[in-house]
Amino acid sequence: MKCSVIVPVFNMAADGKLEYCLNSLMHQTLRDLEIIAVDDASTDGSLEILRRYEADYPERCKVIHYEKNKRQGGAKNEGLKIASGEWIGFLDSDDWVSPDFYERLIKKAEETKADVVGCDYSLVSEHTMEVGRIVKNNTDDQTGICDEAQHRKLVMRPGSMVIKVYRGSMIRENGLDFPEGIFYEDNCAGTVWMLYCGRFEKINEPLYYYYQHDVSTVHYISEEKCRDRMKAGELMVMECSSRGFITKYRPEIEFRFAETYYITTLFSYMSGVRHRKLSFLAELRDGMKKYFPDFQDNPYYLREIGAEERKLAKLHQRSNLGFYCYYIALNTWRKLRK
Numbered sequence: 001m002k003c004s005v006i007v008p009v010f011n012m013a014a015d016g017k018l019e020y021c022l023n024s025l026m027h028q029t030l031r032d033l034e035i036i037a038v039d040d041a042s043t044d045g046s047l048e049i050l051r052r053y054e055a056d057y058p059e060r061c062k063v064i065h066y067e068k069n070k071r072q073g074g075a076k077n078e079g080l081k082i083a084s085g086e087w088i089g090f091l092d093s094d095d096w097v098s099p100d101f102y103e104r105l106i107k108k109a110e111e112t113k114a115d116v117v118g119c120d121y122s123l124v125s126e127h128t129m130e131v132g133r134i135v136k137n138n139t140d141d142q143t144g145i146c147d148e149a150q151h152r153k154l155v156m157r158p159g160s161m162v163i164k165v166y167r168g169s170m171i172r173e174n175g176l177d178f179p180e181g182i183f184y185e186d187n188c189a190g191t192v193w194m195l196y197c198g199r200f201e202k203i204n205e206p207l208y209y210y211y212q213h214d215v216s217t218v219h220y221i222s223e224e225k226c227r228d229r230m231k232a233g234e235l236m237v238m239e240c241s242s243r244g245f246i247t248k249y250r251p252e253i254e255f256r257f258a259e260t261y262y263i264t265t266l267f268s269y270m271s272g273v274r275h276r277k278l279s280f281l282a283e284l285r286d287g288m289k290k291y292f293p294d295f296q297d298n299p300y301y302l303r304e305i306g307a308e309e310r311k312l313a314k315l316h317q318r319s320n321l322g323f324y325c326y327y328i329a330l331n332t333w334r335k336l337r338k
Contacts, residue, residue, distance in 0.1 A: 002032035004085030008075030009093040013045035017094045020127045024096035030103040038075040039065040073178035073185030087165045098207045105165045114201040118164040122206035134206045155252040158190035163208040179235045187232035187260050192239045221272025226265050233261030254292045255300035262288050281320045
């Protein structure tokens with residue numbers, strides 16, 4: 001089998017989302033393709049839709065179903081257990097890809113002997129093959145043979161996993177998988193997986209369509225999701241440590257952790273969670289002190305994180321209550337000015 005595509009599915013039956021996703025796979029120009037759709041304990045009609053595709057395309061579509069929800073990481077791991085493809089891809093069940101997506105990425109991989117190939121993506125709000133707002137994913141200076149310098153760049157900015165294909169042998173030989181039971185599993189896996197990549201290439205075209213809608217994972221913030229992002233960051237550090245990468249790439253891993261575990265979580269929590277708790281802010285602050293107490297001196301942190309965010313983070317590291325009061329006052333003042 002040339003390529004296996006793993007599609008985690010949870011409650012995507014409404015509005016034709018799941019059918020549009022699956023149809024984009026059934027019409028791929030790469031014919032040597034297996035679709036492994038993993039129903040993650042859906043409670044709507046998603047499983048019935050998947051069984052229909054499995055019956056209509058028995059040679060191409062395999063369906064896995066289980067009763068307990070494991071989140072996307074668990075669903076992907078179930079798919080990896082039976083994936084036979086020389087190449088492995090992942091597709092979110094509310095997104096879709098261009099008809100030549102897998103053919104072009106794999107052709108690029110075979111021409112360059114790459115282990116991972118990616119592309120850019122398009123943001124769309126309706127089911128269409130017309131390109132919307134283009135988002136660049138990864139940069140040209142990250143491509144090529146992955147020496148130590150390239151790996152440092154890829155640790156800091158691994159990019160999205162769904163817009164890539166991965167060499168199956170790289171995954172199997174290194175025992176690569178995903179954290180289960182949390183959101184943001186890619187925050188861990190994306191970084192760790194790229195450390196095993198011997199060569200990375202990309203196509204500078206938006207071949208992946210990222211569907212923006214109200215129930216999308218990124219469109220609402222909760223304390224649970226903030227905690228999941230923190231957990232993904234902790235697991236990333238633990239994986240890098242157990243696999244022998246933490247010493248060699250400590251500055252880059254420290255920055256990646258500080259950005260995802262701390263900075264993104266801190267400000268998304270404050271802006272998106274209605275009932276905020278000082279206890280949560282204390283837990284977040286203590287986590288940074290536990291893993292990387294000197295993160296504010298990290299050269300990448302000083303270069304990549306904005307001055308205002310650094311100022312507020314510094315205040316938070318000194319005082320939870322002081323940060324909370326200042327943040328609320330600042331936001332109130334800005335709203336009054338508007």
